[in-house]
Amino acid sequence: MGLIKRLGLFGGVGFIGLLALVFGGLYIGSSNALGETYQLETYAIEIPEGDDDALERGKYLVNHVMSCNHSDCHRADFGGGAVIDAQPIGRVYAPNLTTGEGSVTKDYKPEDWVRILRHGIKRDNTRALIMPSEDYHSFPDEDLAAVVAYIKSQPPVNRANEGHSLGPIGMLLTISEPVFAYDKIDHKAERPKAERGPTKEWGKVMIGACTGCHGATLSGGKIPGGDPSWPASRNITPDPETGIGKWSYDDFKKALTTGVRPDGTTLLEMMPWKAYAGMDEDDIKALWEYLQTVPAKPAGNR
Numbered sequence: 001m002g003l004i005k006r007l008g009l010f011g012g013v014g015f016i017g018l019l020a021l022v023f024g025g026l027y028i029g030s031s032n033a034l035g036e037t038y039q040l041e042t043y044a045i046e047i048p049e050g051d052d053d054a055l056e057r058g059k060y061l062v063n064h065v066m067s068c069n070h071s072d073c074h075r076a077d078f079g080g081g082a083v084i085d086a087q088p089i090g091r092v093y094a095p096n097l098t099t100g101e102g103s104v105t106k107d108y109k110p111e112d113w114v115r116i117l118r119h120g121i122k123r124d125n126t127r128a129l130i131m132p133s134e135d136y137h138s139f140p141d142e143d144l145a146a147v148v149a150y151i152k153s154q155p156p157v158n159r160a161n162e163g164h165s166l167g168p169i170g171m172l173l174t175i176s177e178p179v180f181a182y183d184k185i186d187h188k189a190e191r192p193k194a195e196r197g198p199t200k201e202w203g204k205v206m207i208g209a210c211t212g213c214h215g216a217t218l219s220g221g222k223i224p225g226g227d228p229s230w231p232a233s234r235n236i237t238p239d240p241e242t243g244i245g246k247w248s249y250d251d252f253k254k255a256l257t258t259g260v261r262p263d264g265t266t267l268l269e270m271m272p273w274k275a276y277a278g279m280d281e282d283d284i285k286a287l288w289e290y291l292q293t294v295p296a297k298p299a300g301n302r
């Protein structure tokens with residue numbers, strides 16, 4: 001064998017060895033990240049099962065504020081499905097929330113619901129991936145309880161939990177990006193207290209539902225851990241150039257509920273405007289009032 005060929009062979013073997021090393025490292029790092037457990041004291045809330053008013057409230061929040069059954073998440077029937085299923089990210093799976101076979105929540109106690117919804121921790125004490133618990137953190141206990149009561153009232157769906165199966169990029173993201181809500185939530189922070197109404201105080205509670213995608217500062221940007229096909233979220237701070245500083249309330253309401261921006265273009269459905277189409281006017285006003293108070297930031301400073 002000539003020297004050049006031999007060097008080439010060595011190089012090839014070396015490259016494959018390096019790949020194996022990188023992949024092995026990723027695999028171990030990602031398995032550790034996914035398997036790491038967190039002991040979190042939590043508390044029980046009373047789930048108002050069978051209470052018509054609470055079920056109505058839960059139905060509203062699920063469908064028009066929290067979008068738990070968004071088409072790409074737990075699905076319209078709450079039976080779960082893949083949120084992302086594309087190599088090299090792999091599969092990220094939103095599980096079955098009904099009482100049917102394959103459910104992960106069938107035996108959940110009220111404190112288990114609090115742990116996942118407020119803190120992003122699953123029953124086995126590991127962190128939930130992608131699940132936007134930071135969106136629900138600001139809502140009062142009664143609202144979370146109403147949401148759980150409504151979900152529990154849904155017909156059982158038998159669908160196996162396929163679970164996550166990450167490819168190399170998915171593994172890398174578990175190490176390099178904030179893909180666990182648990183890491184983003186200030187677990188000790190006092191929740192904003194406000195009565196429902198068209199006020200900035202209630203808006204501060206409602207805005208929780210926007211932070212998972214628009215970021216804690218609301219200035220938008222790439223959604224962490226997302227499929228590369230997911231669009232970046234936009235800047236909804238009052239920045240006049242890259243945000244919504246030049247918008248009127250009517251522009252905001254129109255974009256939020258019909259997806260049509262002031263320049264006439266339509267927002268992609270990743271922004272859940274179809275769900276927000278059913279949002280109460282008071283809640284839309286509350287969001288708007290609160291958004292007037294947040295510091296203007298250039299786009300992309302999540």
Ligand code: HEC
Pocket residue numbers: 206207209210211212213214231232233234235236243244252255256261266267268269270271272287
């Ligand atoms: C699941 C992710 C997601 C959630 C939750 C979400 N958004 Fe969005 N939003 C987006 C994306 C992505 C875009 C950009 C879509 C596009 O460019 O077509 C967007 C765009 C917008 C726009 C248009 C801004 C512009 O300059 O055109 C507004 C306004 C908006 N969102 C408000 C909100 C509010 C208020 C909430 C909370 C009630 C919210 N969004 C929740 C993903 C989300």
